[in-house]
Amino acid sequence: MAIVGAEGLVGQELLKILEERRFPASSVHLYDTDRRPGVEYFFSHQKLEVEEATPDIFRNVDVAFFCDGLDSSRRLVPAAVQSGAVVIDDSGDMVTDGTVPLVVPEVNADDIAQHKGILCNPGSSTIQLMVALFPLHSANRIRRIVVSTYQPVSCSGTAAALKELTAQAKRVLEGRRVCPHMYSHQIAFNVLPEIDVFLDNGYTKEEWRIVEETRRILRDDTIGVAPTCVRVPVYFGQSQSVNVEFETAITPEEARKILAQAPGVRILDDPTVSFYPQPWSASGLNQVFVGRIRRDASRSNSLSMWIVCDNLRKGAGLNAVQIVEEGLRRDWIKSRKRRA
Numbered sequence: 001m002a003i004v005g006a007e008g009l010v011g012q013e014l015l016k017i018l019e020e021r022r023f024p025a026s027s028v029h030l031y032d033t034d035r036r037p038g039v040e041y042f043f044s045h046q047k048l049e050v051e052e053a054t055p056d057i058f059r060n061v062d063v064a065f066f067c068d069g070l071d072s073s074r075r076l077v078p079a080a081v082q083s084g085a086v087v088i089d090d091s092g093d094m095v096t097d098g099t100v101p102l103v104v105p106e107v108n109a110d111d112i113a114q115h116k117g118i119l120c121n122p123g124s125s126t127i128q129l130m131v132a133l134f135p136l137h138s139a140n141r142i143r144r145i146v147v148s149t150y151q152p153v154s155c156s157g158t159a160a161a162l163k164e165l166t167a168q169a170k171r172v173l174e175g176r177r178v179c180p181h182m183y184s185h186q187i188a189f190n191v192l193p194e195i196d197v198f199l200d201n202g203y204t205k206e207e208w209r210i211v212e213e214t215r216r217i218l219r220d221d222t223i224g225v226a227p228t229c230v231r232v233p234v235y236f237g238q239s240q241s242v243n244v245e246f247e248t249a250i251t252p253e254e255a256r257k258i259l260a261q262a263p264g265v266r267i268l269d270d271p272t273v274s275f276y277p278q279p280w281s282a283s284g285l286n287q288v289f290v291g292r293i294r295r296d297a298s299r300s301n302s303l304s305m306w307i308v309c310d311n312l313r314k315g316a317g318l319n320a321v322q323i324v325e326e327g328l329r330r331d332w333i334k335s336r337k338r339r340a
Contacts, residue, residue: 002061002085004053004076005068006030007039008157010090013317014065019043021321024328031057033072055079062335063324066090067157067316081117086333088320090121095212102216105322106263107134112327119323123206124238124315125149125229126213131288131314132307133244135262136255137218143301144224144245145214151195152234152279155311156182165233183231192231204229237279238311245302252293255303259290264314269293277308285310286318 001018005011011030018028028043031053039050051057053072058064058080066073066080066089073091080087094100101111102120107130112119122130129147136142153161161182168178168188178186185192196205203211207227215221224245232239259265268277269291277289288309296302309315327333 001025002029002064004031004066007032010067010316013312017317058083058085061085087118104130113332121320122213124311128288128309141247146226146243148228148241150232150239195229236283240307243304282308
C-alpha cells in the first residue's frame with residue numbers, strides 16, 4: 001500500500017486511520033512529491049521514511065491513495081494504474097469522468113465493482129452531505145438542496161493553513177497588521193465566501209464540485225443543488241446549513257427516525273438544552289452528526305438541518321479507507337497475488 005502525499009494533513013490522517021482499523025496491509029510506503037528530507041512517521045511500531053513520489057514507485061503496490069494535489073495526480077496516477085495498482089484519488093480531477101466511480105460507501109458502494117483501476121473520493125463537503133441526505137432521499141425523493149458550507153482551514157490540506165490562522169490571530173490580538181498568504185484576505189476573525197477559483201458561472205470550483213458530485217452519486221441530474229462555500233477561522237470540523245426540498249411532505253420526527261437508523265449518522269438534536277453538532281466536538285470522530293432538524297416555514301415539503309463532521313476523517317481519509325475495505329470484502333479489489 002502507498003500513500004502519495006503522506007506529509008499533508010489528509011495523508012497523515014490516512015496513516016492514523018489505517019492503524020486504528022488494523023488494515024490488513026503487509027507493508028505501507030509513504031511518498032510525497034515535495035518531500036522534506038528525513039521526515040519519518042510511525043505505523044504499527046515501525047518507523048517509515050517519506051520517499052520521493054516518482055512514476056516507478058508503484059511496481060509492487062496493490063492500492064495507492066493519492067492526496068497530494070491535482071498536479072501530482074495528473075502526473076502519477078496513469079503510471080500507478082499501468083503498474084497494476086488500484087488508485088483511490090482525492091484530487092477531484094476525475095469528478096466529471098463518468099467512467100471513474102465516485103464513491104461514498106454508505107450510499108453507492110456497488111459502484112466500486114465498475115472500477116478500471118481508479119476510484120474517486122468525493123470532496124469532503126459532498127461526503128458528509130451524502131451520508132446525511134441519502135437515507136432521506138431513499139425514503140422520500142429529494143428535489144432540491146440549498147447548502148452553505150462552513151469549511152475549516154484544514155480543508156486546504158496543509159499544515160501551512162493551520163499555521164497561518166494561528167499567526168494571523170496572534171497578530172490581530174496584538175494590534176498588528178495581517179498580510180495574508182494562503183487566502184485572498186485575512187482569515188483570522190473573518191469569513192471568506194471563496195474556496196478555490198471562481199468559474200464563469202459565478203460559482204467557485206468547490207461549489208460546482210458539490211453540484212456535480214451530488215448528482216453523480218445520487219444518479220439524478222434533475223436534483224437542484226445551490227451551494228455556497230465559506231472558509232471560516234476554525235481548525236478542524238466542517239459544518240453545513242442545509243435546506244432540502246422533498247417530493248412529498250416529511251416531518252422532522254420522520255426524518256429523525258430515518259437518520260437514527262442510518263449507517264454513519266448520529267443525531268444530536270435537542271434545542272431545549274442547546275444540544276446540536278459542533279465542529280470542535282466532531283473532531284477525531286468518524287460519524288456525520290445531524291441536528292436542528294426543523295420544518296421550512298416557507299415551503300411545506302422542505303426541512304432545514306445542521307450537519308457537521310470531521311473533514312479530515314470521514315470527509316477524506318476514512319471514506320477512502322472504507323472504499324478499499326468494501327472493495328476487498330466484495331472481492332472487487334484484489335491483491336496482485338490473488339489476481340495471479
